[in-house]
Amino acid sequence: MYEDALIELRRDIHRWPELAGSEQRTAALVADRLRAAGLEVTTGVGGHGVVAILHGDEPGPVIAYRADLDAVADTETFDSDFRSRVPGAAHLCGHDIHTTIAVGAAEGLCRRRPARGQVVFIFQPAEENLTGARAMIDDGLLDRTRPQEIYALHCAPIPVGTFVITPGAGLPGQDHCRISPPAADVERIAAAVDGLSTVHRPQTPEQFQRLIQDLATEDGPLSRYVYVQSYVDADEVHAWWRAWPDDRYPEIRDELRRLADGAAIEFPAPPFPAMVSSPELSLAAAKPLRTVGEIVTLSAAYPFNGEDFALFLQRIPGAMIFLGVANEAAGLHGITHATDFGADERAIGLGVQAVVTLLTDRLAAIM
Ligand SMILES: [Zn+2]
16 A cells, blocks of 8 residues: 555654764655656755655646654664664654655655646755755755745644644744853852743643643733753853744843853854744645644644744745644654654654645645
């Protein structure tokens, strides 16, 4: 069965994960397969990025669909016969699933070719270190292909068969600083920095349910937040934080300068932007997706992850849609970046259906 073949592809990528910037094998696998399917394939875009263009019968709108290729630098503890064979690398963020779904959708659209327009399938490297989207854009990808809309799916710890849309929300950006206080003040300042957090990672299923409720509440407790993580190294306090909405970063920097209490404080880079899905296009996407699964709408950005799909959405309207991969009864919680990340592989077939339906719908909708 075709779906079983896709699951085999996912397991192959899962066994041989590649970290940000070294996605040679995964990129070659994707490129070979999509070339064989008849797409126009370009490799080496912004590093190991692959771009595969599918042409409809007639000219028309251009829609982009993005998947990410790289794995997480950590050790997998989830046991399976397709467990990572590479020490210190594992697909704990589901990018193996994203890549497989994009391949499946591209092959599916080849079989029932759209009447008009183009789909640009973007396989992005180096998402985990937030450099791959920037590299592909700087390589001229969007100027060459000129997509009018862009979409992506991302695995999420919600029941398989569910899709989450986040109109006007998505995932926060992040910022980072280093404070060098006198040794006697290090612990006090680190504690004060941590004390800025207004949200905390859920530790129990009840807390997780509460978080989902808060995310679904318009103007609720997560309409504004900051989430800080810090550590002390060589008497310096290093802190990362995610805030929502994006315009909070200047005020948080001011607050950190006050907490530094005269000690040297350095912000090595500007804040990385939040990923914000278009309100209109998120809602428009829900319509075709409803034919594939159940739709949940969240009103706030999930506080603990970021995404460099943010940079595509800054340039082109579109949406990230979260794909349920959890199946608690089967011991698959689907929490991304957990070392025991496990996903219900039925999400792959559902994801392919969702992407094919969504892209077909949008190609017909855009005049
Ligand atoms: Zn990810």
